[in-house]
Amino acid sequence: MTASLAAPSHASGAKTRINDFSIQVATVNGSGSQTANTVLLRAIFQMGVFVSGKNLFPSNIAGLPTWFTIRASAKGYVARKASNEMLILMNAETAKEDIAKADTGALVIYDEPLQLDKLREDLAYVPVPFQKLVTASCPEPKLHKLVKNMIYVGVAARLLGVDMDEVKKAITKQLKGKAKAIEINQAAAVAGYDWAMENLPEQDHIRVVRDHKTEGLIIVDGNEACALGALFAGVTVVGWYPITPASSLVETFIEYADEYRKDPKTGKSTVAIVQMEDELASAGVVLAAGWAGARSMTSTAGPGVSLMSEFIGLGYYVEAPGVFFNVARTGPSTGLPTRTQQSDVELCAKCSHGDTQHINLYPGTMEECFQFAYDAFDLAERFQTPIFVVTDLDLGMQNWSSKPFAYPAKPYDRGKVLDQQQLAEVKDWGRYKDVDGDGICYRSLPGTPGGNGSYFTRGSGHNEYAQYSEKPEDYVAVVDRLKRKYETAKAHVPGPVFRNLGSDKGILAFGSSDPAVIEAQDILSEGGLKTDYLRLRALPFTAEVDAFVKEKKVVYLVEQNRDGQMANIFRETYPEHASKFKSVLHYNGHAIDARCIVDQITTFEQK
């Protein structure tokens, strides 16, 4: 082994990056690399180091290039980092391009026959004889392709200083109980590790050093967190249609429901889950089930929301509850279906024809994915309307470390529903009468006996008694009340979270941009620019949001789409402050990183 692991830049005396680096792994999808990458991520996590993973995958089942980045950060920064200190190149097709894009000084682990080491002089090369190692470590030729990836995990573990015990533990965890698979994969990882031990010199470019930052934390993705929120919220009817990146939300829910939503005595199910023929039907199922008193949900992405939009308008106007998860991806049209974007902000805010306004929740952390999913069912029943929980591929499908979720002890809020006795007692009940002055009326559920609660639900004009009406005053009374109801929601939706460093300059962001904004705020602060950061968590805007907009001289509105969709909503809501909003945008399909925020804000500041 002749390779020198001191890259030119590094040789000139750069400091070792301890627990602070990014690794990018380039593979072919369908090759089993996802397991290997998760094992490497987990092993670093088990070393007590904050870590986050981003899978950049193609819209394809097998054969196209995939990249996975793992970021370790002692400071707890978990946003994507644009630069990588280690590359693991397993895909012959992209290797040359990956090398061309590599950051100076990067360590490059690659499959020996690719012969990449002549391409650039400013990188440190680690050619690995993968085929030889896999043949020696795995007796079954059929499995070679799959376990080959586990060898780079062993090599990387050795180079980084990750304990082999942690790698083995991570493999056991990842392959849940499949004894033979565990054995084969562990053997492959060990083969990589041992080979590296014998053949590679120590490197001090990047290292993992045991820490205690991740004790008691979980690793989870946002779709699973939302699925768990729905499980604890007691969802009883699910109508859905598969679409990336939203499918795994319902699919994970199905797994949990199999275990936790069966009547212990009869084995019968307490939730109906139906894969519908399309998103139109899914939306209809959700709203009708909500109308009939069930807690109902669907999970979709932008194209699905577009199809649902006629029904969403019906739900808004007839006041039927339902929870709509939108795990957003890069649009318009099919766009980049496996890449992230905050693409549907305006779509979900005003989904449907006519004057419509919807309550939207924007979780920004895994705990919030869980909690907001739980809360969404209360809000849907309290406000008798479709509720959007808006996440994106980055939150929904990537691995995030998180504190374990707190038990949602708050009892369910089933809203204003009159039962048989109340219906018998109430005088002059009207389905759409605003008795309490908050815009929320009392409803009855189909099937309630006693002969007093029935009414006719219609998407056409209606009066307070749910009777057909085309009278101008009846129409206006209903839509104005719906607006009042939306006002009432301000006191019920989650308010913003602040990270104020003391400044009259504001940063405003939401959802998955949070980690990058925090990091950017610190970088800006080190450079002398202090900012106050408001993380928006819901529509409609609450009083704290009003105050922030009024107080700040400038508001940098960070979002992941081309048109500044959230900025548009802010400018429309606060026309007298419209000029304060400066859009900081990122929309190329990758998760947002701190650098792009810092650069854009710096440019604005220099103007």
Added chain:
Amino acid sequence: MTTATPSAPTNKLGYTKQDYVGSKSTLCAGCGHDAITAQIIGAAFESSLEGHRVTKYSGIGCSSKTPAYFINQGWGFNSVHGRMPAIATGASLANRQLINIGVSGDGDSMSIGMGQFVHAVRRNIPMIYIIEDNGVYGLTKGQFSATADKGSHLKSGAVNDLPPIDPCTLAIELGCGFVARCFSGNPKQLNAILKAAFAYQGTVVLDIISPCVTFNNHDASTRSYKHVKDHDFPLHDLGFIQYSEVEEVEIAAGETEVVTFPDGSKVAIKAIHESYDPTDRFGAMKAIHESMEKGEFLTGLLYINPTQPPLPQVLNLVDEPLASLGEDVLKPSPEVLNDIMKSLM
């Protein structure tokens, strides 16, 4: 319960027919849809339906307005064009105890809502799916629908060049276990079929030829009262006998075929026209196709097979309505969350 007149007859629940009416119809005088509404009211009364368990769903169209005109004791949901089946699916899953009546039009079901029709039938949603079939889009003023016969004329003179889609053969193909065609001008037959439909567990598809007097009742129409009357071939005399715990009714043997439902109710079918066996799926398909080629409307119970499990049963749902399950049943304990969190560490 209200009583219309002191002498009005009452059903088993003590209700009068008046207790099954709805709001006043706003359809054109003579519209076939109103005749169907009248039969729904009568059959619901005779079947002693519990009004509060009835839910009425529809899409958009003149036909889809009619759920407002019957059974005011039930809950109605007039939704969006072509999407009635999804509404019926969601509500029937939320509450297994509802008696689900869906009313749609030929436009609503055979064009914009074709996908939902097909999939609701395939899933065997527990509902009566009524298509009030006039061959035109009534509410948008008389354009052809997809059930219009080839060669039929609009009042304006326009000719339909495309072949019709037949909801009945389609439903049989999709595995529907109760398929019937009726004519709004034959109340007796419709009454018997509706009563049998109320006792049936899964999806019932009723294609009811229902002339649109305003846009499709002229001489060159194949959906006019006169044309349908002249070409109506009732297959059989139907008798429906609701299951009763007290009296077991004997049906005389002979020409009569008896189909028994899982709840013990019976349909007695006495053939009028040649021997037609409504339990023979392929035979039914063949007979319907042959009659269509001759320009006849075979009416009556076209196909019946009362054994298929409806969707809530396929999903193995608890017996209690999902909508009435409380937090005590639905919310897993803190220990469960704890276990899940441990598994993610």
